Amino acid sequence: MTSTVRPARDRSHRVVVLALHSAVAFELGLPHRFLAASTLRPDDPREPAPYDVAVCTVDDGPVMTSAGYQVLPSHPRSVLAEAETVVVVGVVDHPVMRTGELDPLTRDALALVPRSARWVSICTGAFVLAAHGLLDGVPATTHWMHADTFRRRFPDIELDADVLFIDNGDVLTSAGNAAGIDLLLHVLRRDLGADVAARVARGAVVAPWRDGGQSQFIDRPVPEPGEGGTAATRDWAMAHLDADLSLAALARHAGMSVRTFTRRFREETGETAGEWVTRRRVEHARHLLETTSWPVDRVAAESGFGTPAAFRTQFRAGVGLAPSAYRRSYAASA
Incomplete structure (x- = not known):
């Protein structure tokens, strides 16, 4: 720890x-x-x-x-x-x-x-x-x-x-x-x-958070002119973390088939869509735990986790601490 x-x-x-x-x-x-x-x-x-x-x-x-x-x-x-x-x-x-x-x-x-x-x-x-x-x-x-x-x-x-x-x-x-x-x-x-x-x-003017476990080097081809990417969908997902962000929903927003979206997403980010969404939801939950006094159940809902139990499992897997323990250690008022 x-x-x-x-x-x-x-x-x-x-x-x-x-x-x-x-x-x-x-x-x-x-x-x-x-x-x-x-x-x-x-x-x-x-x-x-x-x-x-x-x-x-x-x-x-x-x-x-x-x-x-x-x-x-x-x-x-x-x-x-x-x-x-x-x-x-x-x-x-x-x-x-x-x-x-x-x-x-x-x-x-x-x-x-x-x-x-x-x-x-x-x-x-x-x-x-x-x-x-x-x-x-x-x-x-x-x-x-x-x-x-x-x-x-x-x-x-x-x-x-x-x-x-x-x-x-x-x-x-x-x-x-x-x-x-x-x-x-x-x-x-x-x-x-x-x-x-x-x-x-x-x-x-830099990204506020890139997880330490992220790969140093990812081969990300530049889309051909006129070829759609997934950036707009990623921006939309960041603003709607509590919405349905299943692979099918993301592909639908991007106007692509699930197969094409899956390939493009990995090429552009080095992650699967599921990994990316979970990482962003955990990051958002960290922010809420640090800056609000909301109950853990509300943090789970605002971050897009289906149930408090799923939130606790995913949060511990990503951060190494239970949500309540993380808040005690990192809350702004600490």
């Missing part, structure tokens, strides 16, 4: 981003974009922002990024001793990827981090977490292009390169680039609730 880290109301939760040599430039900016005060500042400016984001390097000097320009740290590496969450972004040409071992400077820097800290890696940052011993005995992921290299360097670590991210509670890993966004939104959802995560996602 994942633990919940909720930033204290009277102070900011210290997030330290470790920038290593050849850090992926895009990923280096993600923690600030999604966690910084400018994104999450409370309505009352007298309150501290939920997070205080710092960037450091292992030697307090600049680092060359994957984009060919250098970045300067905002804080000395000693800030790692104050870290409550450490974010290690991906690297493209770092010794740890070639040897599976940390250089002395990096090893010494990571040793400063308190034992209670939460660790987050994006893309090949998982190599650093693995070399530091943080992935022993837990599942992990990284970018699928580097999966074979990862397995050669760390053969005893359970790697799943088919998912977007994995949450082990205090150690979280993600695949490349956009999956880092998914993971940071997941962290926001864990820490601050669904409404905050959705608001930040809207501001960044």
Whole structure:
């Protein structure tokens, strides 16, 4: 079961981003974009922002990024001793990827981090977490292009390169680039609730939720000109989750035969229509459990589950918790 880290109301939760040599430039900016005060500042400016984001390097000097320009740290590496969450972004040409071992400077820097800290890696940052011993005995992921290299360097670590991210509670890993966004939104959802995560996602013009178990790579052919797709029907279904969303009903809305709709839907989403509908209904139920005090039976009905019993079964299968237990852990008022 994942633990919940909720930033204290009277102070900011210290997030330290470790920038290593050849850090992926895009990923280096993600923690600030999604966690910084400018994104999450409370309505009352007298309150501290939920997070205080710092960037450091292992030697307090600049680092060359994957984009060919250098970045300067905002804080000395000693800030790692104050870290409550450490974010290690991906690297493209770092010794740890070639040897599976940390250089002395990096090893010494990571040793400063308190034992209670939460660790987050994006893309090949998982190599650093693995070399530091943080992935022993837990599942992990990284970018699928580097999966074979990862397995050669760390053969005893359970790697799943088919998912977007994995949450082990205090150690979280993600695949490349956009999956880092998914993971940071997941962290926001864990820490601050669904409404905050959705608001930040809207501001960044990204999807508010992609489940960690979703495949990293899906071959989705682009429809031929004039060839109908299923996007309009998916939009309609999202607005009518409590309606009949059987395969026949969806196909009818799309103006296709069931056979054609089934094929097109899988090509475009990588899922069956039934899997997609269940996932969206569970997501909607999560939101309602977090943001309302409605009885579980009403949440079940509003989310489109036929009976409370079916809702409890599907919700537990998708989330790992019973609805009532999920509400106690994640409700906005908690």
